[in-house]
Amino acid sequence: MPASQYRFGDFKLLPAERLLFRRGAEVAMTARAFELLVAFVERAGQLLAKDELLRRVWAGVVVEENNLAVQVGTLRRLLGAEAITTIPGFGYRFALPVLEVAESREPAPQTHGRLPVRLPALIGREDELRALQALLRQHPAVTLCGGPGIGKTRLAQELARRLAHDHADGAWWVDLTLLHEGEPVAAAVARALGLPPGPEPLATLAARLSSLAMLLVLDNAEHRVEGVAEVVATLARDTGGVSLLITSQLPLQIPGERVYRLDALPLDDAVRLLAARAGEAEAGNGAKAAEVCAALDCNPLAIELAASRLDALGLDGLAARLNERLTLLAPADARSASRHNALAEALRWSHELLAERERRVLRRLAIFPGSFSLEGAALVLASDELPAAAAVASVLGLVERSLISVDRGSASRRFRLLETMRLFARDRLAAAGETAQAQARLCAGLRWLLDDAYEESWRLPPAAWRARYEAELPGLWAALTWAGRHDLASAAALFGASAPLWMPRATQARPHALALAARLAGDGAGIPAAVLARFWWACARCHSVVHPGLAREAADRAARLYRDLGDARGEYLALVEHAFNWRVDGPEARATLAAARRLENPGWPAAVLERGLTTEAVLHLTSGRHDEARRCYRAALEVCERDGFDAGIIRARLNLADQARAAGELALAVELGEALLAEQRDAGDLTGLATLMGNLVGALVAQGRFERAREVAQDCPRLLGWLGLDEQLWMSLDALALIQLHAGHVALAARLAGVADREFEAHGQMQRQPNEAEDRAALAAGLARRLDADEIERLAREGRRMSLPDAMRAALAPG
Structure with missing residues (x-):
């Protein structure tokens, strides 16, 4: 059975994880008080006899009744005297309104493509499906046109589901109602695909997709017909394997467009x-x-x-x-x-036909740009005149009336207004003069939700945590955009609290980090120091590795603020980030890490301690102290195993394999890497899998096993997908170039060397890590034996002009 979470007042209770939060801060409790609170909350509003409570909280132990009274008193001091009512002669009743939030299901594994899943059955439309399939096979762009409510989106979903396996790089869904105000359509498409933004969004997008084979569905194009038309025309012209399906109330009116008009149901x-x-x-x-x-x-x-x-x-x-x-x-x-x-x-x-309260709830829900959870709706809608429980009851009532649909494509139970209904409700919101107020409520509610989520992220398994919160990303981007223009304090708070959520997509968060940092660097007055501290720490994580200088500057600001606040854990994390982003051992990195270690508390969650131990190991590794690096990685493994922190366990094992290679223990490095690959190839963590495969390729090359290295490398597109592969494997370009050199493709190897140098510089890494430096040295020596210096330089210059996707395809080409 899935676990539940509960909200009451300012509190959030997670019984399975034995955690209680108050507005994003963890509340310390004794084990007895926690068990008693869970008993009360699970049966809120009901009379609980004293004997029943004693049996549950002190199971198998004989205690006096005054022990129960002491724990009840503790809870009243924590929650407020009105939280628990005494029924003389009988027992107690929990009197606060409680909202139960169902735990999410396990997340679906990452796949090559992103479509809604678990959709309701499609009634009819078989003739239309056959006709559209034929059109898409013959034409690069097909627009499915029809009036509001006619079923364009549901038909496109079914069509994409049926055709997904016909495209090597999958089928991808882009909901154009999630466009931010003023955002280029091409940038929104890139965001939906998980690609980093470029200075020229459309040209960058076309270049990234030029060699891919995918189905791209652009839903609700009538919102930005001109911008969508430009994107579709460019992709249809400049990509050979991208099929485009557009749903719109209007044709795009571009060359080569085939329009299919959808009529009402028979x-x-x-x-x-x-x-x-x-x-x-x-x-x-x-x-x-x-x-x-x-x-x-x-x-x-x-x-x-x-x-x-x-x-x-x-x-x-x-x-x-x-x-x-x-x-x-x-x-x-x-x-x-x-x-x-x-x-x-x-x-x-x-x-x-709705009651006034339901009308108010419906129009205020229009502010959500995509789906929402019951918990999120309660936090956004709740007010003095509409308690959270009443807000949730209204939402569920609107579901019963088919005015809100259940989003079956999410890992957890979520809801959304269909676009026609959202537009209708948005008009009612504007007519009521409540749009700005609703935007502010969205920011405030999302901030509350993410403040709790931030603390949960340090203690919950990452997969379960992401299943709970990943669907909040569309709302987050919209709220950040609005708050950045209207409420700087809320924008800073949202960005900091959401860091664990966007961290795997740091390229999409970076524009927000840069824009907000430019304003807050000179104008943080009036914003609470705790908000600013977490904002600067989040900026450091956002820029980590890619822009080490910016990361160190932000981490330094965060550390000073946390120090003034007396927040040892926050200061520790900021100092660790500062040390990590020196990237190599040196006096500055050593001094910063030493300051962090003086603050370290062994009782902190594994996710905190692992970051510090890994940073120390990296510094040891870059200075050749392999025994010390191994000790730190093993310590990280132990603390992660202690807390059952699976993601940290995998990272520690991966790092131990990397360290073995740096120490010259190539057989051990390959053995550890192959074992991890066998375990993780179907685990769904594409980022971790990319790092693992890149490291294994390097170890195999160093061992001289070029055929096996080529096999692993050429398996990367199948397991990781071509989309975004360059962003995941660019640090392995030197090793990939060595494979090409061994195969006799000398000119290509020299060009890849130029690409690798450019990418390391572009990512702010002027000095490679030890294993990467070894690959680069071996590549330089191999090229020098085959080409003169002028020819190497000429080919390297050609490589610097290659796009990264083109370079990656050349490096991974068979033969």
């Missing part, structure tokens, strides 16, 4: 849809169901909305109400199409 299919959504009880009266569907012009969304009222009105009542209202609002010209009128009226009618 009446038989419309009746089937109504029956499927209404349940078997209403499926029998086919004539009356057909009358309802015809009145709604067989529009799927209008039918969904009407079906939610069948339980109250029945088919006869629904048909009568619809005919009456649609007649009153029919267009003057009876020949005019009524489809848009029918949908608009269905939306208005559904809205008018």
